[in-house]
Amino acid sequence: MIWLSQHPLSVLTFLPLAGAAVIAFLRRESADRIRGVALAFSLATFALALKLFLAFSPNQPGMQFVEYRPWISSPPIGYHLGIDGLSVLLILLSAFLTPLAILASWASITSHVKEFFLFLLALETGMIGVFVSLDLFLFFIFWEAMLIPMYFLIGVWGHERRVYAAVKFILYTMAGSALMLVGIIYLYTVTGTFDLEVIEGLVAGGFAGLSGSAQTWLFLAFFLAFAIKVPMFPFHTWLPDAHVEAPTAGSVILAGVLLKMGTYGMLRFCLPLFPQASREFAPLIVVLAIVGILYGALVAMVQPDMKKLVAYSSVAHLGFVVLGIFTFTMAGIQGAIYQMCNHGVSTGALFILVGMLYDRRHTRQIKEFGGLATTLPIYSAFFMIVALSSLGLPMLNGFVGEFLIILGAFHVRVIYAVLAAVGVVLAAVYLLWMYQRVFFGEVTNEKNRKLPDLTDREKVILVSVVFVILWMGVYPQPFLRRLDLSTAHVIHRVKHGPASYALQRTPPPAEPAR
């Protein structure tokens, strides 16, 4: 027990996997017990994540709850875990969304229940693992291994074109990460280590082993992997397919957490490790991000399918996040991280809501609906709140993030801020227009007249989501406070690395032997 309390990150990471192992031993027929075990383990993980979040000290710089064990001695790969303000938020988000995803698929997943929850819990381990790893190799293992459960979730329990979507998802992501692997190994050959903190220290100290062009190539190798995952504008084509075809739980996790891994990677690796290349590429990336914001919004506007609409809205929202990151300002990056969490909660909730409607009517076409506000009053109210949060209404969570990002963009160039603001307006257009068509007016389709309103289980999901939405909108301080030091650290690294940083120190730090 002492060991367990001393290694909170390991426990947190592998607790869901332990749940998956328990499920593996349950009888296939007892579906309810399987669901119960899955929920129990995911809730326990959430409780642990919450405890970690509260225990996380906002005033302490650097990584906290660090665990280190040598794992493979040749090449030196360490089992190195640790969290800072950025990862603690994303871990909380992952742990929050997983029980919701389990609850959301409680009734809708009826075939191969055992495998479904097994994969879902295995996926959670992968997600948390990505956020706690401080060793590039370990990070890559989690990053890639996580694809497999997601691939099965989409491919087995998805909708009509699920196989196409699943294969496209995995191939796109792997193509990106294959080059990242080359980058990781190259980085190892010049620095002699996979340890993120050591490499970061070397880079910050003006490490000579990494020439300008090598830094550019490495930046591109890492950035491509993350840009595909986010996905940024020209690499986004896998996302609508995967989101639309995935089962509700898959979409929730995909939008809520997996996309954030891309932006997390940019913050954790691209900016601190390749500051010079980050600065060089920032203008181009910002332009792509803004294109993504506008393009995503415009395409979302014309979607006839609600789920596809939400999927394209993710392209726009993640465009905001990338924009915020590459402003290299305190407001921009904090807003970006906050927006990552917002988008996870709001878009996750939107997918859950669309899924609930799909469970009732087996369609997601907007034109099939109309006047639902009269037949499903409670559902409509929840939908309204979530939609408003997604479009960034003040007092709800989305506003805080978008405001900060636009503020950051404004400091860099006014036009960036203006264009991003246009994106906010467009978001209001597509979401409200969809809401109007689906919920207002007369009931146009007879099939919609007798729909049952929310069940208790569904209410629990939505109440908890709305609670978080309101809290994050009204009182963001507990979250933002924990981000201050991490953000300042990243900005310091990217703005002052490597040349100017080395000048501050005399004499320059000793170079490693290589």
Next chain:
Amino acid sequence: MITVQASDFIRILPQEILSAFAILVMVFEPFLPSSRKVVLGWFSLLGVVAAGAAAVRTSYSLGPAFNASIAADPFSIYFIALFLLVAALCLLGSFNYLQRDNINHGEFYALILMGTVGMCFMAASTELIMIFLGLEISSLSTYVLAGFKRHDGLSNEASLKYFLLGSFATAFFLYGIAFVYGLTGTTNLMTLSERLSRTGTGGTPLLWVAIVLMFIGLGFKVSTAPFHVWTPDVYQGAPAPVTAFLSVGPKAAAFAVILRIFLGAFHAVGSVSFQMLWLSAILTMVVGNLAALWQSNVKRLLAYSAIAHAGYVLVGIAAGSAEGVSAVLFYLTVYALMNVGAFILIAPIAGTGERALRVEDYTGLGYTRPGVAACLTVFMLSLGGIPTTAGFLGKFYLFRAAIHAHLIGLVIVAVLTSVVSVYYYLRLVVVMYMREGQPQATSEPLPLALRVALATSVIGIFVLGLFPLLLKKKGEAEASPRHTKLAQVR
């Protein structure tokens, strides 16, 4: 003059034991009724285990044997252990198969053992003529094994093709040896290495011809492009357990020879070997992976995948460093586990006469036979190089060695083609789990022997995928690019 000592015989103890068991199998064969032939299989397995024990004994008295034509060094012990593992897995996978397909003859086991003897000699020889003899012993056994289903047209075709092209290729190898002898006056690798380094680097055009000729002969055995054309046909036609044996055993043996010759003896003329290896690696990875995309027959699909994997191994060899050799050794073991596992698992799925071999025949297998499908999924994911499986770490070590040797372009081709490969490996997973329908595949329960073999492979894949050093330490000890020198010192 050749003097023979007692220690010489201890240094080839595993080969002797295997040969003795092979001969005994042949002797007992006529006296056993057809229903009890499987006894010979277990007897052969005992032989393999005994040879394993002998290998341990040999590892305590390392050194050159028979006038330095054979070396018992860590390198050869490692390979002998690998061949014994392959032979054991293939034997376990074949018992039921032979009974079911009505080819239950004891010669099968004898031939597997003889083939293994040949492979062991290939890995242990430091004398070109000895290598050639080992190559011939293993080839002749595998020619017969490929055609073991006498009444099956495809099997006959496989055997004939393998035999004709194979003898052609060994002729190239022999021709290369002749050139080398003509140029240097020796066929002993150690003497050769000395003489070549004394005459300086670069070598003469005639020597390059010799190198290329020898590489063609060995390239055929490891099925590198463009010498891979026989592979799909032979792998498809041969009985599945034989394919398992073919796709790993002779290949690994030929890689051992390539390491000894090109990184050891011809080290002095490295640039020619390097360019050849580099080109061959790229061609092999591209051809193997792209061709596999279009296959609808599982055996052919895995055949092209086996070609592609030879390409990855060549990446490690092209690195030309101790790190590269160590990575190659590790990778070959990993490859043996996953590839043998996949091929011996195909046999029971395909049913009598190996009828259900199309990819579509696997439809819904994930639900009708969850255990079988799960094993196959593990093999596929490992072949595709997904982390936590040994396939990933194997590739990781190979690529690391290559990047260290500044072969970044080669590694980029390798990682991109291995992403392509994920597509076709996942095709099997897709049909097993994501397509509705009843599988054509048969549903006979797996026999115990096969289960043991599969469990060994699957557990091995995960253990090596998480704790590679259990094996890698051994690999590193054997990894000296001039291991021929190593033997010479002793």
